[in-house]
Amino acid sequence: MCPTNFPPVLLSPKVRHHRHFGVKESLHNIAKHAQATEAWRRLKLTPPTLTLTVEDNGHGFQRGATAGKGPDGLGNLEARMEEIGGSFDPQSHAGQAPHTTLIAPLKQDH
Numbered sequence: 710m711c712p713t714n715f716p717p718v719l720l721s722p723k724v725r726h727h728r729h730f731g732v733k734e735s736l737h738n739i740a741k742h743a744q745a746t747e748a749w750r751r752l753k754l755t756p757p758t759l760t761l762t763v764e765d766n767g768h769g770f771q772r773g774a775t776a777g778k779g780p781d782g783l784g785n786l787e788a789r790m791e792e793i794g795g796s797f798d799p800q801s802h803a804g805q806a807p808h809t810t811l812i813a814p815l816k817q818d819h
Contacts, residue, residue, distance in 0.1 A: 743767025769801035
């Protein structure tokens, strides 16, 4: 459910671009690797940041498990968020739903 009175927020084109592709990469990882049957997105606006969490009911992931075997999706997510002054927090623990959290600044000066 989405609030009906969500405040207007302006994101720079660079922040929008990296946030968009960060979410796309998260969903791609779920579709390709997680064997999940459900996924959820959670958006939290807490100025000066916008936090987006993507969660699923799949089997989770192990960071670095694909090292040397092709593109590193988690590494790409981390690099995207760092480039805009944000952060990336991947979490996967036994018995808990795995999730990735993308935190982007609302203001972008570069």
